Amino acid sequence: MFNMQIAIDESLMAEVKKAGELQGLDLAQIVREALQSWLKRRDNLRHEGLRFEQEWIATLKKNPDDASRAEEWLEVQAWSEQ
Numbered sequence: 001m002f003n004m005q006i007a008i009d010e011s012l013m014a015e016v017k018k019a020g021e022l023q024g025l026d027l028a029q030i031v032r033e034a035l036q037s038w039l040k041r042r043d044n045l046r047h048e049g050l051r052f053e054q055e056w057i058a059t060l061k062k063n064p065d066d067a068s069r070a071e072e073w074l075e076v077q078a079w080s081e082q
Contacts, residue, residue, distance in 0.1 A: 016030055
């Protein structure tokens with residue numbers, strides 16, 4: 001086990017203690033669950049990003065960009081920056 005010391009706002013701490021008491025959880029359990037939940041959300045976001053990237057690449061392979069249209073996009077970009 002790893003012990004850590006952190007500073008928590010008093011109002012947040014009061015809410016955490018109250019919620020923990022209602023669920024029968026002590027502070028250490030709440031912090032462990034919060035960290036596990038955070039890691040799971042982070043991993044889910046990473047997987048969503050990879051999935052989006054793979055879908056984007058597959059779409060570009062099916063419908064590749066036409067290099068001749070690059071000038072059109074440069075004009076649009078220049079117009080939107082003004």
